Structure formats: structure tokens, C-alpha cells
């Protein structure tokens with residue numbers, strides 16, 4: 001590998017990609033962009049080619065992509081115009097003669113029936129990359145196991161139980177750092193054959209399973225209550241969450257209820273070289289139980 005640019009290098013997923021890359025290649029073969037000068041200096045002091053860069057700023061991307069043959073585009077958050085930000089990265093990659101682009105997409109069952117429209121952007125980004133003519137690798141990641149504490153209200157759920165309108169919907173949760181490690185292994189292999197990897201856990205879990213795992217780990221009798229949307233919305237309003245945030249959370253949960261994330265593939269196990277961490281062990285780590 002000549003030179004790879006990792007975007008989102010300061011984030012959780014980017015960090016675990018970089019940790020794995022560093023086991024095989026030196027930091028001077030890795031370029032990174034960050035929006036913070038402090039973090040840029042930190043990366044630079046460790047030998048990385050570090051640039052100030054923002055998906056909104058094409059000029060900053062051009063500087064970072066000079067001499068780069070592969071770009072890992074870590075999907076942006078949804079605060080800005082994410083689709084335009086992704087397009088900027090793809091357009092600049094093409095202009096700067098980058099050969100391959102890898103993108104962190106999402107493993108969802110059917111793009112045409114998604115309730116959470118933010119997820120549709122991942123598929124639209126894939127389309128845009130395909131149309132660009134660049135070599136591509138898509139990492140379709142399942143919902144991070146790491147977000148479960150956030151979803152269920154952290155440690156309070158162990159005392160008070162889990163209340164979600166997710167029915168019996170299931171998710172093949174996987175740990176974020178294992179998906180990052182698997183992504184890095186694929187990138188190191190340089191098998192640029194326009195492939196899509198579906199990174200998921202090897203089992204499906206519902207919120208009932210999450211409650212059971214937390215009961216076993218904590219010794220408390222943790223219950224999952226499948227509540228209706230109106231009750232859930234009322235609970236979110238009591239927490240003073242703004243309407244758009246409530247709509248977004250509800251979209252996520254409804255897609256889970258509809259089994260959009262109930263997908264099991266063996267790509268993660270293959271690319272890691274071992275079985276992915278299961279729900280109970282993952283929750284043990286996350287809740288420090």
C-alpha cells in the first residue's frame with residue numbers, strides 16, 4: 001500500500017482502523033484529516049501525514065489527497081448536509097487521481113422501506129461512488145453493540161428496566177472496534193475488486209435478549225417492556241428532547257422493530273479471523289459488569 005487517507009481518524013471507528021493498520025504499516029504511509037489543529041499536531045508528532053480537513057471544504061481535501069491512492073471515507077454525522085459532504089470527498093478523490101475509495105455504509109435489509117431516512121443516504125452514497133468510476137469497497141456495518149447503553153438509558157436500565165417500542169425486532173449487533181479491525185484487515189489486503197462486506201454479529205438479538213443478558217450479568221431481574229410509540233414519544237418529551245431528535249430516534253427503533261438490522265453474515269468473522277464478540281460479553285465490557 002502506498003499511501004492511505006483515513007477520514008474520521010479522531011472518531012471511534014477511525015481510531016480502531018488506525019490501530020490495526022499500525023500493526024502492519026508505518027504511520028508515514030497513513031494520512032489523516034481532522035477538524036482540530038490540536039489533534040492534527042498530535043497525529044503529526046506520531047509520524048502520520050496529518051492535515052486539517054473537513055468534508056465541507058474541498059480545498060482542504062485536495063491538500064490531504066495529494067499522492068494518496070486509497071481513501072477510507074468514514075461516514076459523516078448527520079448534523080450537516082451529509083450527502084453533499086460525502087459527494088465532496090468522492091469528487092475530490094476523483095480529481096486527485098485516487099484509485100480506490102472505501103466507505104462505511106450500513107447493513108440494512110431493504111433501502112426502499114426504511115423509516116429512518118438518514119439511513120437512505122448511505123445507499124445514495126454507495127450509488128454515487130459506483131457512478132464515480134473509482135474502485136470501491138463498501139463496509140456495510142450493523143448497528144454498533146456499543147450504542148445499546150445509549151438506547152436503553154445506561155445503567156439506569158439495570159434498575160428500572162428497558163422501555164422501547166421495538167417489539168420483537170432483532171439486530172445482529174457487533175462491537176465497533178471489531179468492525180474497525182476487520183475493515184483495516186481488508187484494506188491491508190488490497191483486494192480492490194469492488195466488493196461489499198456485510199459486517200454483522202453471528203447471532204440475532206432482540207431487546208428481550210438484551211434484558212436477559214443484563215439480568216444474568218447484574219443479578220437484577222431486568223425486564224424489557226415493549227411500549228407503543230405514543231408512550232415512547234411522551235417519555236422522550238418529558239426528557240425535553242427536541243421534536244426532530246425524537247423523530248430520528250423513533251425512526252431508528254421502528255427500523256429495528258421491522259427487522260431492518262436482522263441480518264447475519266460471516267464476513268466479520270472471516271475478516272477478523274475469529275468469531276465476533278457476542279451480546280453478553282459485549283454488554284459485560286460496556287457496562288463494566
Ligand SMILES: NC(=O)c1ccc[n+]([C@@H]2O[C@H](COP(=O)([O-])OP(=O)(O)OC[C@H]3O[C@@H](n4cnc5c(N)ncnc54)[C@H](OP(=O)(O)O)[C@@H]3O)[C@@H](O)[C@H]2O)c1
Pocket residue numbers: 007008009010011012013014034035036053054055056074075076077078080085104106141142143144147176
Ligand atoms: N453502525 C452504527 O451503529 C453507527 C452508529 C453511529 C454512527 N455511525 C456512523 O459511523 C460513523 C463512524 O462512527 P464513529 O463511532 O467512529 O463516530 P464518531 O466517533 O462520532 O466519529 C466520527 C468521525 O467523523 C469525523 N467527521 C464527521 N463529520 C466530519 C466532517 N464534516 N469533516 C471531517 N470529518 C468529519 C469526526 O471528526 P471530528 O473529530 O473532527 O469531529 C470523527 O472523526 C459515524 O460518523 C456515523 O456516520 C454508525
